[in-house]
Amino acid sequence: xxxxxxxxxxxxxxxxxxxxxxxxxxxxxVAVQFKLVTAGAWTPILRYPDLQHHPLLQKTPITAQAVFxxxxxxxxxxxxxxxxxxxxxxxxxxxxxxxxxxEQLLAQYPxxxxxxxxxxxxxxxxxxxxxxxxxxKRLGPVGxxxxxxxxxxxxxxxxxxxxxxxxxQVQQQVFELFQVQLEQEPIAVQ
Numbered sequence: 001x002x003x004x005x006x007x008x009x010x011x012x013x014x015x016x017x018x019x020x021x022x023x024x025x026x027x028x029x030v031a032v033q034f035k036l037v038t039a040g041a042w043t044p045i046l047r048y049p050d051l052q053h054h055p056l057l058q059k060t061p062i063t064a065q066a067v068f069x070x071x072x073x074x075x076x077x078x079x080x081x082x083x084x085x086x087x088x089x090x091x092x093x094x095x096x097x098x099x100x101x102x103e104q105l106l107a108q109y110p111x112x113x114x115x116x117x118x119x120x121x122x123x124x125x126x127x128x129x130x131x132x133x134x135x136x137k138r139l140g141p142v143g144x145x146x147x148x149x150x151x152x153x154x155x156x157x158x159x160x161x162x163x164x165x166x167x168x169q170v171q172q173q174v175f176e177l178f179q180v181q182l183e184q185e186p187i188a189v190q
Contacts, residue, residue, distance in 0.1 A: 002030075003027070003118075005018070014093070014094075014096070014117075014164050015093050015120070020187065024187070024189070028167045030170050042056075042064060044062050044064070045100050046062075046067075047115060050074050051067070051070060051071070051074070054070040054073070054074065056069055056073070057068040057070050064157065065090075067165045077147075078121055078147050078148045079145070079146055079147070079148055080147070080150060080153060082150065083186055085153050085154075085155070086146075086153065086154040086156075087145065087151050087152060087153040087154065088151070088186050089151060090126075090151060090168075090185060091127075091150060091151065091152040091167070091184065091185060091186065092125040092150060092182040092183060092184060092185060093125065093128070093182070093183045093184075093185050094121070094122045094123060094124055095123050095124045095125060095128075095180050095181065095182060095183065096117055096118075096120050096122050096123075097120060097121055097122075097123060097180060098120055098174055099119070099120060099121060101121075101179070101180075102114055102121035102123070105123075105178060107181075109131070111129065113126075113127040122181060123178075125150050125182055126148055126149045126150035127149075128174045128177075128180060128182070129144055129149040129150060129170060129174060129182075130149040131177070132170070132174045132178075133173065134149055134170050134173065134175040135149035136149075138155065139160070139162070139165060139166045139169060140162050140165075140166075141154060141155050141156055141157045141158040142154055142155065142158045142162045142163055143155065143166065144166075144170065152166065152167075160188070167184055170182065
């Protein structure tokens, strides 16, 4: 049976949707339809410092193609090639905290990376993991990548229990330091 859902029905939010909360395996997305804006109506959103300072984006007007190329170049610099080093990409969601919690952390950590988000603050999970000492650190056959602490990598032969142990330790240390709970993004299947 096919079910057609509009954007509101999908309940899209930051790295979340209806499909992540629905019973696992109940739905399979077989097609999507996009409504794109016409040329000229597009305005790039360049909130991230790496994008703001990328050479491809220093000329005006900034095109969608230039943003695409800059994002690809930045990702290739920071992220491991999955064909060379197995990884799950960004493993934790950037946590969202109250303004009061953000200000408390900022007073202690002036270099904290965060972005305003719907009246709160979205913290860079990679920064938290890095400052908890996990960037480039291994736990058996798994670890957090040396260039991007947010990326969990498998150096070979890892089992689900290895990943779970690493995730638990990273979450625990980040919580102890910052009182922030990291949420795993990939859905674990049994």
